[in-house]
Amino acid sequence: MNRLLLIPLILFVVLAGFLFIGLRHDPNGELPSALLNKPAPAFQLPQLQDPTKTFSPQEMKGKVWLLNVWASWCEPCREEHPWLVEYSKSGQVPIYGFNWKDDRAAALGLLNENGNPYVLTVSDADGRVAIDYGVTGAPETYVIDRQGVIRYKKALPLDKNIWEKEIVPLVKQLNQ
């Protein structure tokens, strides 16, 4: 048999291999953020617990902090929540909540029930500020440095692995 006839078969196997990897490959969380290494967009939003008070990222100048986008309607956020509660207890870095397009009562209910990992949470009820941050889904987590620059973004629920291997070392480095 002519060996050349094997070429299409080999090509097919290679292509099928790529497609198979593609099937199991979740591109979520791997998109580069357009805001990486750029100043965190300014905002002033009401706080979830006390809407008469507001919060603005400018207040965090000089500190390294985490901004975590969440909502009570978001299933993966519920998965992430217990981890966040645990990490917040370690006191390694302050976590601020960004409640995205949520119902206030439902959001407060979730925090009462499952614990509150956040120093405070702001509510972005109509999602305008979320667009400024390029949020595409929840949960999303940003690490913001002392100068107010976004140094890291994860569009996946945080877990032990991400926390220990990516976030903690980065926070340590930024705090030096």
Place this chain on the structure above:
Amino acid sequence: MKQFAFAISLLVLLAGLVAARDAQPIDDAQLEQRMQALTQQLRCLVCRNETLADSQADLAEDLRRQIREQMKSGKSDQEIIAFLTQRYGDFVLYKPPVKSTTYLLWFGPFILLLMGVAVLYRYLKQRRETIREKPLTADERKRAEELLRIG
């Protein structure tokens, strides 16, 4: 002469005012059409194989709302696209811009085409050489004539 120049400049100014006033009131249907045309070229960040025009995702609705507002406030399509790429990167565009990171994407197919043409040219040249006609020898001619006669 001075008066003439004054009259001309007044005319130009008036023409500008009329043009500006003409451009201002945007018919809602017209705006909707413009938005449709623009959002057809943009990707929904949630369901990534859908355009921003077609997507029913919550985020897509928010983005359409914002695009509509910006159009009403007189922003050009270019400005709106810049607003989106600043936030979501080039990923939001279905047609990626030509820049150093996308050269391969844009010009790769033409390079492949050129390579294909080169291979084809060499093959055809080789083939022409191998099938070049050779004159028959005297023996061969004789045999051929015999065969033809029988036929």
